[in-house]
Amino acid sequence: MDIEERLVRRLRRARHVLVFTGAGVSAESGIPTFRDALTGLWENFDAEALATPEAFARDPAMVWGWYEWRRANVLRAQPNPAHLAIAALEGRVPRLTVVTQNVDDLHERAGSHNVLHLHGRMDRPFCAVCRRPGAYPPGIPDEPEGGRPLEPPLCIHCGGRLRPGVVWFGEMLPEAEWDAAIAAAESCDAFLCIGTSSVVQPAASLTTMAIRRGAITIQVNPNPTDLDHSVSLNLSGPAGVIVPALVDRVWGEI
Numbered sequence: 001m002d003i004e005e006r007l008v009r010r011l012r013r014a015r016h017v018l019v020f021t022g023a024g025v026s027a028e029s030g031i032p033t034f035r036d037a038l039t040g041l042w043e044n045f046d047a048e049a050l051a052t053p054e055a056f057a058r059d060p061a062m063v064w065g066w067y068e069w070r071r072a073n074v075l076r077a078q079p080n081p082a083h084l085a086i087a088a089l090e091g092r093v094p095r096l097t098v099v100t101q102n103v104d105d106l107h108e109r110a111g112s113h114n115v116l117h118l119h120g121r122m123d124r125p126f127c128a129v130c131r132r133p134g135a136y137p138p139g140i141p142d143e144p145e146g147g148r149p150l151e152p153p154l155c156i157h158c159g160g161r162l163r164p165g166v167v168w169f170g171e172m173l174p175e176a177e178w179d180a181a182i183a184a185a186e187s188c189d190a191f192l193c194i195g196t197s198s199v200v201q202p203a204a205s206l207t208t209m210a211i212r213r214g215a216i217t218i219q220v221n222p223n224p225t226d227l228d229h230s231v232s233l234n235l236s237g238p239a240g241v242i243v244p245a246l247v248d249r250v251w252g253e254i
């Protein structure tokens, strides 16, 4: 991988590396990105409109069906070389913090620990009324391609509807994870921004926090984003190719 030697040296000296990921890091695992056009039952919807408490209140079966279809995709997917390279970093840098906007568990299945999920996790449903945790039946839901409306299960404690364990638009981020992510962005000396369009706030502000404090910031994305001219280095290409090459080049063979 062709990176200036001075940047390689700065990365190797980093005491605290923060890896910040978005939906693009799971793209090569076959998971559509958040802003990829929706398909099937939801093709006339905009993800941002579906991922809201209002949409769930208006049509719980439409929203729950969408998450079940996505959850089936994730259960069938495998971590890709980008997830594996990020997990391999854990043993190679003095301190690593992984912060993700994704609601899948592919970082964990690749071997990463203590991943900070800013937007929740799809595998942790809870009751929309009493907020107690719910549980999915074991196995992969047998969702037809393109999905279907599906009534959410009811809470065993209060009879309320279960909802996906994600943060919807207009909802607050989980406080502990968000506070930890800010602390990491304020203290890291290297920041890898991988596979995100950087349009969703406040998550996207982590990159600008790192830039402001002078950390070396590297963006990995096959497409341009608003951060192209602010980061230290843009590596344009798919995460599954770029991230393993970057980790090998800087921190040794995976």
Ligand code: BV8
Binding pocket: 021, 022, 023, 024, 025, 027, 028, 033, 034, 035, 036, 048, 051, 101, 102, 103, 119, 166, 167, 168, 169, 170, 171, 172, 173, 194, 195, 196, 197, 198, 199, 200, 201, 202, 220, 221, 222, 223, 225, 237, 238, 239, 240
């Ligand atoms: C909040 C979980 C405080 C659900 C998600 C009006 C009222 C209220 C709030 C707002 C408002 N106006 C604006 C806001 C703020 C709002 C926001 O940012 N809106 C945006 C759209 C402008 N934010 C919020 O509401 C947040 N809460 O602000 O609370 C508050 C509360 C009340 C009132 C006021 C303020 C909550 C945001 C969380 C939303 N939930 N997900 C679910 O997943 O279903 S966000 C959703 O977007 C996903 O989590 C996704 O991860 C995230 C970010 O998107 P990306 O990950 O970047 O994915 P995207 O598809 O966009 O891009 C993929 C990228 O990958 C692309 O760049 C592509 O080029 C690249 N790529 C593709 N292939 C590859 C690749 N990269 C590498 N390799 C590849 N192979």
Ligand code: ZN
Binding pocket: 127, 128, 129, 130, 131, 132, 155, 156, 157, 158, 159, 160
């Ligand atoms: Zn309940």
